[in-house]
Amino acid sequence: MSPYGYPLPQPDPDRPYRRPSGATAVVAGLLALPAAVAAGYVPIRIFLDMPAEFSLGALPGWVLADLGGFLLAGLVFLLGSVATLFRATAGAVLLLFGGLLAIAALLAEPLAAGVPLGRFVNAMFTHGGFAMADRLVLAGLAVVVPVLAMLPPTFRHLRDRSPALHAYSGPNAFPPQRW
Numbered sequence: 081m082s083p084y085g086y087p088l089p090q091p092d093p094d095r096p097y098r099r100p101s102g103a104t105a106v107v108a109g110l111l112a113l114p115a116a117v118a119a120g121y122v123p124i125r126i127f128l129d130m131p132a133e134f135s136l137g138a139l140p141g142w143v144l145a146d147l148g149g150f151l152l153a154g155l156v157f158l159l160g161s162v163a164t165l166f167r168a169t170a171g172a173v174l175l176l177f178g179g180l181l182a183i184a185a186l187l188a189e190p191l192a193a194g195v196p197l198g199r200f201v202n203a204m205f206t207h208g209g210f211a212m213a214d215r216l217v218l219a220g221l222a223v224v225v226p227v228l229a230m231l232p233p234t235f236r237h238l239r240d241r242s243p244a245l246h247a248y249s250g251p252n253a254f255p256p257q258r259w
Contacts, residue, residue: 102237105164105172108228112161112175115221119182120154121214123147142192149185153178157225164229169238172229179226182218 126147136144156178163171190200204212228234 099242100236100240101233102167103233104228104231105167105234105237108175108225108234109161109164109171111221111228112157112164112178112225115178115182115218115225116154116157116161118154118214118218118221119150119157119178119185122150122185122211122218125211140192142188146185146188146192149181149188153181153185153222156181160229164234164238167238169235172234172238175229176226179222179229182222186215186219186222 139147156174160171160174160178163174165171187197190197193200195203204215208215
């Protein structure tokens with residue numbers, strides 16, 4: 081009986097309980113870790129390459145917003161990854177938001193630089209080096225991780241709570257101890 085007076089559903093003894101597969105949730109959680117690193121690399125590298133006498137206040141607002149978007153995407157990916165690996169449903173939602181933030185930051189980067197998108201992509205592919213590879217990895221993971229996080233098997237795994245063992249239910253669940 082529930083605390084509200086309704087009978088609780090009883091498990092069917094003829095059908096054994098099977099836990100849902102957590103493969104998509106684990107893969108999404110593990111892929112979110114390199115996505116967090118890739119998103120955090122962009123602003124950290126820019127901050128490290130700045131001269132010591134240069135101030136962040138001298139940067140235009142769009143550039144600061146874009147760098148903040150990359151940092152926020154990395155943080156959300158990291159939190160979502162940890163939450164998903166600990167089987168919290170909110171982790172999958174955080175992975176979705178992290179992917180959306182990363183895609184928005186990637187698309188806002190040419191706008192912040194004041195360069196047309198085609199010219200920016202051309203410059204990245206011809207002179208990009210590791211920065212280009214980092215942005216390509218981030219773009220790929222920003223699409224794959226939210227898709228894996230939003231699949232129904234992921235939510236089935238994250239919402240699953242194993243039923244209590246049948247042996248420990250009922251009025252004589254714990255027999256009296258005779259010391």
